Every structure is written in C-alpha cells, then in structure tokens.
Amino acid sequence: MGLFSKRRDTAGQLDMSKLPRHIAIIMDGNGRWAKKRGLPRQAGHAAGAETFRRIATCCRDMGIGHFTVYAFSTENWKRPPEEVAAIMSLLEKYLHEAIEKMERDGVRLRILGDTSVLSPELRALIAETDELSRHITGMQANICLNYGGRDEIIRAARAYAEKYRETGEPLTEESFAGYLYTAGIPDPDLIIRPSGEYRLSNFLMWQSAYSELYFTDTLWPDFTEEELRRAIISYQHRDRRFGGIK
Ligand code: IPE
Ligand code: IPE
Ligand code: MG
Numbered sequence: 001m002g003l004f005s006k007r008r009d010t011a012g013q014l015d016m017s018k019l020p021r022h023i024a025i026i027m028d029g030n031g032r033w034a035k036k037r038g039l040p041r042q043a044g045h046a047a048g049a050e051t052f053r054r055i056a057t058c059c060r061d062m063g064i065g066h067f068t069v070y071a072f073s074t075e076n077w078k079r080p081p082e083e084v085a086a087i088m089s090l091l092e093k094y095l096h097e098a099i100e101k102m103e104r105d106g107v108r109l110r111i112l113g114d115t116s117v118l119s120p121e122l123r124a125l126i127a128e129t130d131e132l133s134r135h136i137t138g139m140q141a142n143i144c145l146n147y148g149g150r151d152e153i154i155r156a157a158r159a160y161a162e163k164y165r166e167t168g169e170p171l172t173e174e175s176f177a178g179y180l181y182t183a184g185i186p187d188p189d190l191i192i193r194p195s196g197e198y199r200l201s202n203f204l205m206w207q208s209a210y211s212e213l214y215f216t217d218t219l220w221p222d223f224t225e226e227e228l229r230r231a232i233i234s235y236q237h238r239d240r241r242f243g244g245i246k
Contacts, residue, residue, distance in 0.1 A: 009237040010230035018236050020189035022066035023059060024211070026203050027052060029195030029219030036219075042086035047221035049090050058225045060107055060139040066185055067141045070203045074114070074148030088122060091145065095125040099132060106138030112181040113147035114155075142185065149205030156180050182207055190235045192228075194220045212238050 034044030059067040156179035187207045196217040214231040
C-alpha cells in the first residue's frame with residue numbers, strides 16, 4: 001500500500017472550479033516502454049513525444065494555465081551519445097512542427113534550461129519559438145531541456161550576486177525567484193511522476209517546496225487523459241496547509 005493507500009481518492013468527479021493553475025510532469029519511462037516491446041529506446045522517446053502532444057492538448061482544453069514537462073535533465077548527458085542525439089533530433093522535429101501550429105493550437109511554448117550548449121539548429125528553433133510565443137495567447141507549456149534544479153539555483157545565485165554588486169538589491173524569496181528560469185511562472189501546484197519511481201530527479205527543486213506530488217506506475221508513453229484526470233482528482237482531495245492549520 002504505502003504511497004498508493006490513498007488511491008481511492010482518485011474516484012469521483014473532476015471539480016472544474018478547483019483546477020491546479022500549474023501542472024508539471026516528469027516524462028519518465030520511455031526506455032522501459034520500448035524495452036517491453038522489444039523496440040530501441042528511441043522508439044520510446046518518439047512515443048513519449050506523442051504523449052506530450054496529447055496531454056498538453058488535454059491541459060489546454062481543461063483550461064490549465066501552465067503546463068511544464070521535464071524532457072532532458074542536466075544529468076541525462078550521461079547516456080550513450082546515440083540516445084542523446086536521438087532525443088535532440090526528436091526535440092528539433094517537435095519544435096519545427098510546433099512553430100507552425102502554435103498560433104492555431106493556442107499553446108505558448110517556452111524552453112527552460114541551459115540552452116547555450118545545444119546545437120545551433122536547436123538554438124535557432126528555440127529563439128524562433130520564444131519570439132512567436134510572445135505574440136500569442138493561450139496555455140503556457142514549458143519544456144525543461146538541459147534543465148537541472150540545482151544548476152538553476154546556482155545560476156540564479158550568480159546572477160543575483162552580480163546584480164547585488166551594482167544595486168545592493170536585498171535578497172528575498174520573491175526576488176530570488178525572479179532569477180530562476182521560471183521567473184514569472186507560478187510554482188507548480190501538482191507534480192506528476194509516472195513510471196513507478198518516487199523521486200524528483202532534480203526537477204524544480206526550488207519551485208516544488210509546496211507542490212502536491214502524484215506517482216503512478218504507468219510508463220509515460222502509456223499515460224492517458226484518464227490518468228491525468230485521476231491525478232487532478234487526487235490533488236483536489238488534498239488539504240493544502242502551507243504550514244498553517246485548518
Ligand atoms: C524519460 O524516459 C526520458 C528522458 C529521461 C530523456 P527514460 O529514457 O528515462 O525511460 P526509462 O526510465 O529508462 O524507462
Ligand atoms: C528524469 O528521468 C528526467 C526526465 C524525465 C527528463 P530520469 O530517467 O533521468 O531519472 P532517474 O535517473 O531515474 O532519476
Ligand atoms: Mg528514466
């Protein structure tokens with residue numbers, strides 16, 4: 001039982017008046033999904049990219065304001081170069097298509113992470129995506145790419161130190177948050193981790209301080225709208241106290 005003992009909380013109806021403002025997902029389990037089918041790992045990543053499209057659309061249709069996914073971590077460079085290359089090429093393909101459809105889809109895309117080390121092709125696509133996103137409205141979908149929570153905090157600390165030398169700006173939780181990749185984005189209310197792992201793997205370390213966590217054994221490529229609804233229903237049963245009492 002343990003983590004799943006409260007799973008009966010996923011029964012019942014979704015309350016559309018109590019939706020999370022921001023949902024974040026660790027898109028994990030692509031490799032195991034492929035292995036189960038005797039396919040190469042990259043086939044799992046391709047299937048996972050399709051799931052992203054599907055679930056982002058569900059979130060948009062429900063009226064979720066912010067949707068953030070973990071696509072590639074600062075630790076994922078440890079993988080074989082062929083796998084890293086396959087993931088990067090999928091991301092390129094995805095951004096190409098997304099740029100064409102962004103306006104029609106009503107999804108503003110942003111890439112969060114250290115993009116400076118990515119290929120010039122990918123960086124050009126990211127710049128184009130940013131430019132386009134500025135002019136359209138709709139749900140904001142953030143793709144964390146070469147993202148690490150600790151790396152983000154270190155970078156923010158360096159940027160703050162530099163600013164401090166010029167302006168003496170005092171450091172507060174609010175002002176520090178303005179130096180993170182997620183500046184201006186509300187903290188995630190709900191973080192979903194598929195694939196049966198119970199960890200955050202360096203995802204949104206600062207921002208997750210009071211996030212509600214939802215774990216499921218489903219592998220990301222198999223994740224469905226139904227599962228998303230179950231996660232949101234579970235979230236809606238939680239008592240968020242933020243350290244206070246009720
Ligand atoms: C998540 O799936 C995608 C990335 C980390 C890029 P994995 O590739 O980690 O899949 P598993 O965990 O090996 O099944
Ligand atoms: C987390 O998954 C990173 C992404 C989904 C992008 P990993 O597969 O890298 O995490 P660990 O290694 O199991 O913690
Ligand atoms: Mg994994």
